[in-house]
Amino acid sequence: xxxxxxxxxxxxxxxxxxxxxxxxxxxxxxxxxxxxxxxxxxxxxxxxxxxxxxxxxxxxxxxxxxxxxxxxxxxxxxxxxxxxxxxxxxxxxxxxxxxxxxxxxxxxxxxxxxxxxxxxxxxxxxxxxxxxxxxxxxxxxxxxxxxxxxxxxxxxxxxxxxxxxxxxxxxxxxxxxxxxxxxxxxxxxxxxxxxxxxxxxxxxxxxxxxxxxxxxxxxxxxxxxxxxxxxxxxxxxxxxxxxxxxxxxxxxxxxxxxxxxxxxxxxxxxxxxxxxxxxxxxxxxxxxxxxxxxxxxxxxxxxxxxxxxxxxxxxxxxxxxxxxxxxxxxxxxxxxxxxxxxxxxxxxxxxxxxxxxxxxxxxxxxxxxxxxxxxxxxxxxxxxxxxxxxxxxxxxxxxxxxxxxxxxxxxxxxxx
Amino acid sequence: xxxxxxxxxxxxxxxxxxxxxxxxxxxxxxxxxxxxxxxxxxxxxxxxxxxxxxxxxxxxxxxxxxxxxxxxxxxxxxxxxxxxxxxxxxxxxxxxxxxxxxxxxxxxxxxxxxxxxxxxxxxxxxxxxxxxxxxxxxxxxxxxxxxxxxxxxxxxxxxxxxxxxxxxxxxxxxxxxxxxxxxxxxxxxxxxxxxxxxxxxxxxxxxxxxxxxxxxxxxxxxxxxxxxxxxxxxxxxxxxxxxxxxxxxxxxxxxxxxxxxxxxxxxxxxxxxxxxxxxxxxxxxxxxxxxxxxxxxxxxxxxxxxxxxxxxxxxxxxxxxxxxxxxxxxxxxxxxxxxxxxxxxxxxxxxxxxxxxxxxxxxxxxxxxxxxxxxxxxxxxxxxxxxxxxxxxxxxxxxxxxxxxxxxxxxxxxxxxxxxxxxxxxxxxxxxxxxxxxxxxxxxxxxxxxxxxxxxxxxxxxxxxxxxxxxxxxxxxxxxxxxxxxxxxxxxxxxxxxx
Numbered sequence: 001x002x003x004x005x006x007x008x009x010x011x012x013x014x015x016x017x018x019x020x021x022x023x024x025x026x027x028x029x030x031x032x033x034x035x036x037x038x039x040x041x042x043x044x045x046x047x048x049x050x051x052x053x054x055x056x057x058x059x060x061x062x063x064x065x066x067x068x069x070x071x072x073x074x075x076x077x078x079x080x081x082x083x084x085x086x087x088x089x090x091x092x093x094x095x096x097x098x099x100x101x102x103x104x105x106x107x108x109x110x111x112x113x114x115x116x117x118x119x120x121x122x123x124x125x126x127x128x129x130x131x132x133x134x135x136x137x138x139x140x141x142x143x144x145x146x147x148x149x150x151x152x153x154x155x156x157x158x159x160x161x162x163x164x165x166x167x168x169x170x171x172x173x174x175x176x177x178x179x180x181x182x183x184x185x186x187x188x189x190x191x192x193x194x195x196x197x198x199x200x201x202x203x204x205x206x207x208x209x210x211x212x213x214x215x216x217x218x219x220x221x222x223x224x225x226x227x228x229x230x231x232x233x234x235x236x237x238x239x240x241x242x243x244x245x246x247x248x249x250x251x252x253x254x255x256x257x258x259x260x261x262x263x264x265x266x267x268x269x270x271x272x273x274x275x276x277x278x279x280x281x282x283x284x285x286x287x288x289x290x291x292x293x294x295x296x297x298x299x300x301x302x303x304x305x306x307x308x309x310x311x312x313x314x315x316x317x318x319x320x321x322x323x324x325x326x327x328x329x330x331x332x333x334x335x336x337x338x339x340x341x342x343x344x345x346x347x348x349x350x351x352x353x354x355x356x357x358x359x360x361x362x363x364x365x366x367x368x369x370x371x372x373x374x375x376x377x378x379x380x381x382x383x384x385x386x387x388x389x390x391x392x393x394x395x396x397x398x399x400x401x402x403x404x405x406x407x408x409x410x411x412x413x414x415x416x
Numbered sequence: 417x418x419x420x421x422x423x424x425x426x427x428x429x430x431x432x433x434x435x436x437x438x439x440x441x442x443x444x445x446x447x448x449x450x451x452x453x454x455x456x457x458x459x460x461x462x463x464x465x466x467x468x469x470x471x472x473x474x475x476x477x478x479x480x481x482x483x484x485x486x487x488x489x490x491x492x493x494x495x496x497x498x499x500x501x502x503x504x505x506x507x508x509x510x511x512x513x514x515x516x517x518x519x520x521x522x523x524x525x526x527x528x529x530x531x532x533x534x535x536x537x538x539x540x541x542x543x544x545x546x547x548x549x550x551x552x553x554x555x556x557x558x559x560x561x562x563x564x565x566x567x568x569x570x571x572x573x574x575x576x577x578x579x580x581x582x583x584x585x586x587x588x589x590x591x592x593x594x595x596x597x598x599x600x601x602x603x604x605x606x607x608x609x610x611x612x613x614x615x616x617x618x619x620x621x622x623x624x625x626x627x628x629x630x631x632x633x634x635x636x637x638x639x640x641x642x643x644x645x646x647x648x649x650x651x652x653x654x655x656x657x658x659x660x661x662x663x664x665x666x667x668x669x670x671x672x673x674x675x676x677x678x679x680x681x682x683x684x685x686x687x688x689x690x691x692x693x694x695x696x697x698x699x700x701x702x703x704x705x706x707x708x709x710x711x712x713x714x715x716x717x718x719x720x721x722x723x724x725x726x727x728x729x730x731x732x733x734x735x736x737x738x739x740x741x742x743x744x745x746x747x748x749x750x751x752x753x754x755x756x757x758x759x760x761x762x763x764x765x766x767x768x769x770x771x772x773x774x775x776x777x778x779x780x781x782x783x784x785x786x787x788x789x790x791x792x793x794x795x796x797x798x799x800x801x802x803x804x805x806x807x808x809x810x811x812x813x814x815x816x817x818x819x820x821x822x823x824x825x826x827x828x829x830x831x832x833x834x835x836x837x838x839x840x841x842x843x844x845x846x847x848x849x850x851x852x853x854x855x856x857x858x859x860x861x862x863x864x865x866x867x868x869x870x871x872x873x874x875x876x877x878x879x880x881x882x883x884x885x886x887x888x889x890x891x892x893x894x895x896x897x898x899x900x901x902x903x904x905x906x907x908x909x910x911x912x913x914x915x
Contacts, residue, residue, distance in 0.1 A: 004585035006885035010592060013894035021898070170905040414623040 025168045030176035031056035047188035048176035057098045058146050062118040068095035071111050072127035073103045075267045079346040082194040086356035091123030097195035105132040105247045110142035112251055116258050117147040124262045131226050133289050135239035136415050199343045206336050210328035218337040219276055223404045231412030235285045245292055252300040261307050263353050268313035271320045273338035275394055279401035287376050294372050311353055313364040316382035417659055429579050433552050440555035451520040462530045463550045466537040480538040484531050491527040494519055499727035522561040526554055528691050533568045542569050558656035562649055564667035564687040570867055574662040583661045589885055590863045591658030593893050597856055598651025600896040603903040606644035609846050613638045615834040621791045628805040631798030633835030638785050639778045640846045651856045654866050666866040670855045675769045677741040692717050715739035730792050734783040741776055859883050
């Protein structure tokens, strides 16, 4: 072959390959963005979606023009069903679950801003947790381009260009397309079209492992790194120029300025996890977090809190005290592990927050400056009562926490 | 490139060279237009000085020394000022503020090129002077940012040969192919193997105790990353230059296949070794004044070579370490020189020599990557197992074998914070490529794409994989380009850009 022919052959082959990759990614649509083709046994099951959820969510929000959004961490992703009648009636249609696993507050804020800039969202649910407010837990901007209020036309063009490149011509998405084509079994159907994880799929995994195993794995991880990565288990709200409450304040200000109805909630974690928070000497920080959230809302909204609510579903209530089966293949009703609640409990939370007629009024309380002291006092009393009635379990949890903290002291990250 | 080819066809080589110079300056100025003033001023000053030195108009030796000092001062200001201030503060207890000077791109490389030009002018190694040619020599974009360190007397004849031989399709075919393989090495292999490097070394910098397998996993990943990053960039530079009808000197030749540290420095950053040898080691006296002076000069040369890589004491230590390795190597050669006649001993020592050489190179990379001496020492402790030898829960067979070897192994969830099975699999694959695959110079040997590769190729000829202009290679190169372009969507940086 002559050199000239070789050179032309290389360029031609490259052009064909590039066009092929772009077309494949667009049609297979592994992240459910374009929705050009959605065929059973071809690409309906988005088996490669979850690892790329962070890449997908902004584009899905932008293209979906959703009225209702759930934005938060894995608790929201797994536990809050978007297709809830009470929420739909209050917030309008369509709705979408824009939550991502391990989301920190900064990323939630960025997604929220993106949703307000690009769409017409009216009702937003945001979950807040202890790990989100520790200034020692690293957080950063949303890892993919998102819209901001201050973006110029050029910045918007660059953002849309970079997003399109990532979605149509990147190694990860190309592999995701191949995986999507190869894995069309129902067992890979992990995500529903409204963004929530498939509860049947989650339940199947949990049953296989067994709840006790799942509970322990999660509890160990939370004590080890979840609330504080520091070897001395340090927890602070402000460190240097990192102020996690400032991020919360930003969310409030965006919601207020753009008339978006926002409901925050503190998740109904299982008593075992509450007990480990207590054993890790973080209970005071947990209470302080709630006080600070109430104060921040009052600071931004003042006396007129129309459009913002903070709900506390945590505590030693009967749901959180559900017994954990010791053998595999025995189901729980309200929990998947110590922290992640089931969609059945998620429905109850939504009915309570959106004042459904059959809502359980004793489950969850809206926190305000005039009731925060009483609520925290009541939770402490419930804790003491539970510890008295479950002394052995409480001792076991304290002992496990101490062992993990000891290991962490030797091997954990030194926070300077 | 299109402009260069068209202008060369219609207006001739000189005009095409002007075009190339302007494009190269545009490319350099794209990063920061202010530093165009710097590079242009330095070109004017150095060219003028070189011409005056060659013409012997004023005291040529004094002028050469002044020119070299001037260039080193500029480099010292931009690159080493904060290092000097920080060291003064540490030693003398002062509190001078750092100046946070932005390092101009490629300054370490083009400073050395200018120094070589002045010294070559003094020794009358340059025959023809032209300001346009000199500007092109300094700014030629394939080698401007990260080398190779080219001499004026070797680059210009390459351009002038185009007058005789013209620009042909062979330049395009071979240049594109070499470039594609280089890009693949950089954007696919180097960037993917580097996954654990940042987490391991950052954790170390924060004082986390890195366990044995984490330390070795992180270090081997960095050693591989640097290899593919640098060799990939060198290939890209050679391929790009070839697209313009020009050959650059070979800069990289499978350095991890070295049988001793001397061999390593003849394969790793070849043009830097050459510069240090010709312009520093010989200037210090070389080996002309006895063994002690030889070893001293070698050690000093490597110390300065280390400092050139970065303004920090860990780089100086790395250079000193390699200086010590070279001294030991020379000493060992002198000691066992008599055993060369014993082939069995030689055969026995060969694999041992390769293993020891690679081990020394890899361990020295700790100091190259660490951000300070304390974190480098933490890494060394991790490599020695002083922070524990942990494996993940459930790896019972592995635990059993390691215990048989006498290692104090424990199960811990901290075992795979940064290095897991995927990382280990990647490492195995890349080291198979490093140790058993031919390099680009061998694959393209028949096309002679680089200057000064003859000796190395004669000693290490290509065996199986040889490039040819056929459909198979065309599809292979196109696939490599596709995968590389896909991976370019992942953000990465060339490591040697820091210099």
